[in-house]
Amino acid sequence: VWTTWFRQKPDAPPMLPGFLPIIGHSHHLIGDRKLLSDPDDCLKLANTCYSKSYIYDFAKDFINNGLITADAATWKVNRKLLNPAFNQQVLDTFINEMNIQARNVVSNLKNELDKKSFDVLRHIVSFTLSTVSRTSLGLADEDQKIIDTDYAAAIDSIFALYCDRFQKVWLHLNFIFKWSEIKRKQDRLLKILHNIMIPVRYFCKFKPILDQMLQMASDHGVFSDEDIREHLDTLVAASYDTTSSAMTHMLLAIATYPEIQDRIYNEIQEVMQNKDDDFTKHDLQKLVYLEAVMKETLRLHSATPIIGRKIDVDIKLKNCTIRANSTSIIGVYALHRHPLWGPDANEFKPERWLDPSISSLLEKPALFAAFGIGKRNCIGRKSYSMLMMKIVLAHIVRQYHISGDINKVVCEFDIVLKPVSGHHIGLKLRS
Numbered sequence: 516v517w518t519t520w521f522r523q524k525p526d527a528p529p530m531l532p533g534f535l536p537i538i539g540h541s542h543h544l545i546g547d548r549k550l551l552s553d554p555d556d557c558l559k560l561a562n563t564c565y566s567k568s569y570i571y572d573f574a575k576d577f578i579n580n581g582l583i584t585a586d587a588a589t590w591k592v593n594r595k596l597l598n599p600a601f602n603q604q605v606l607d608t609f610i611n612e613m614n615i616q617a618r619n620v621v622s623n624l625k626n627e628l629d630k631k632s633f634d635v636l637r638h639i640v641s642f643t644l645s646t647v648s649r650t651s652l653g654l655a656d657e658d659q660k661i662i663d664t665d666y667a668a669a670i671d672s673i674f675a676l677y678c679d680r681f682q683k684v685w686l687h688l689n690f691i692f693k694w695s696e697i698k699r700k701q702d703r704l705l706k707i708l709h710n711i712m713i714p715v716r717y718f719c720k721f722k723p724i725l726d727q728m729l730q731m732a733s734d735h736g737v738f739s740d741e742d743i744r745e746h747l748d749t750l751v752a753a754s755y756d757t758t759s760s761a762m763t764h765m766l767l768a769i770a771t772y773p774e775i776q777d778r779i780y781n782e783i784q785e786v787m788q789n790k791d792d793d794f795t796k797h798d799l800q801k802l803v804y805l806e807a808v809m810k811e812t813l814r815l816h817s818a819t820p821i822i823g824r825k826i827d828v829d830i831k832l833k834n835c836t837i838r839a840n841s842t843s844i845i846g847v848y849a850l851h852r853h854p855l856w857g858p859d860a861n862e863f864k865p866e867r868w869l870d871p872s873i874s875s876l877l878e879k880p881a882l883f884a885a886f887g888i889g890k891r892n893c894i895g896r897k898s899y900s901m902l903m904m905k906i907v908l909a910h911i912v913r914q915y916h917i918s919g920d921i922n923k924v925v926c927e928f929d930i931v932l933k934p935v936s937g938h939h940i941g942l943k944l945r946s
């Protein structure tokens with residue numbers, strides 16, 4: 516009542532549909548939220564307020580000061596320290612491991628050949644998890660199995676608990692939550708996750724990202740053991756669901772449009788001169804059409820359709836002012852369909868990414884926000900996750916003809932956007 520009636524400025528943004536006098540949107544259990552979809556406003560907000568909405572605090576017991584959940588002051592320091600761990604030279608050393616993991620997926624997919632359809636998510640999740648943990652943690656094979664099974668199951672369950680808590684608005688209050696069954700389950704899962712991740716630093720072999728953190732801990736005394744555990748958990752948690760969701764959507768999109776699939780295949784053949792070699796950094800740079808398809812899928816089927824920010828200070832936007840101490844939601848889904856994309860904004864057209872005029876369009880950096888907006892964007896964005904996804908997609912398309920229909924997929928909003936109807940594709944071996 517207070518925020519709705521007494522603290523509103525005359526130039527406050529209009530209320531979302533469904534607003535009722537006095538109770539606002541509380542019958543929808545979403546409280547007082549502003550949804551933004553103008554690219555300039557979104558960027559201004561994202562670069563003015565670095566604090567996350569209180570919903571992110573649900574994951575604090577798990578990843579506390581990791582980049583995703585850290586408060587603004589801690590985030591600024593840690594992001595600066597961690598940025599170098601994701602530089603291009605470090606990431607180039609991952610290409611070999613990514614090729615190995617991609618060949619494993621292609622080999623496992625042989626068991627699914629010639630079925631009318633099957634759910635591809637299991638294969639993609641396992642690829643993502645093993646690639647991320649091998650490249651950032653550098654685990655040996657036997658230790659990797661614990662991550663593939665116990666850690667993956669625990670992380671899935673803990674994400675489901677966060678969603679459950681999000682929907683039960685009374686559990687947003689900590690003093691009720693701490694007596695709940697969800698809290699007891701969360702504590703059990705955290706014990707499993709911590710017991711797996713804490714010893715990781717002692718038994719790794721190839722570990723560029725972890726190495727960087729250990730180096731900083733010893734040189735500057737900046738990270739404690741617990742900080743390192745939180746950063747490692749954050750990397751796996753932040754990459755595994757998002758990348759799996761994005762990659763399954765990309766496979767489904769490629770499956771839906773045979774002419775697009777043929778063009779990707781032909782591009783691969785041209786670049787690789789019909790050989791079955793691993794993809795090098797230079798080969799990957801030449802796969803421009805595949806990259807356009809990936810970006811177009813991220814645009815229309817973004818794994819993170821909304822991003823929440825806590826508003827710390829009053830912000831004057833183009834047509835309104837948003838008050839401090841409220842929450843705003845950046846509507847990535849809406850930004851990706853903004854009229855600036857043109858009259859064909861709702862159509863799947865990878866060619867738009869090859870059109871030279873795209874660079875003037877992307878001068879508004881918030882227009883494409885699949886990896887977040889502004890300075891607090893995804894640390895693993897272009898180089899890490901695009902690289903990993905490109906390699907596996909190129910290996911799969913080179914080997915198999917994919918069928919499926921993305922338009923039949925029904926999604927729900929979990930921590931990321933997930934198809935509830937399954938991720939069904941069919942595969943045939945290319946001759």
Ligand code: HEM
Pocket residue numbers: 567582583590594749750753754757758761818819822823884885886887888891892893894895896899900
């Ligand atoms: C297709 C794959 C991915 C998508 C769509 C994605 C998307 C995003 C988005 C939208 C954010 C901003 C969240 C927010 O503002 O609340 C974010 C942050 C983050 N992502 Fe990603 N991500 C992907 C892959 C990865 C990978 C592979 C890694 C790690 C290697 C990673 C690590 C992170 C981290 C650490 C943050 C927090 C950054 C910060 O606050 O400084 N992500 N991601």
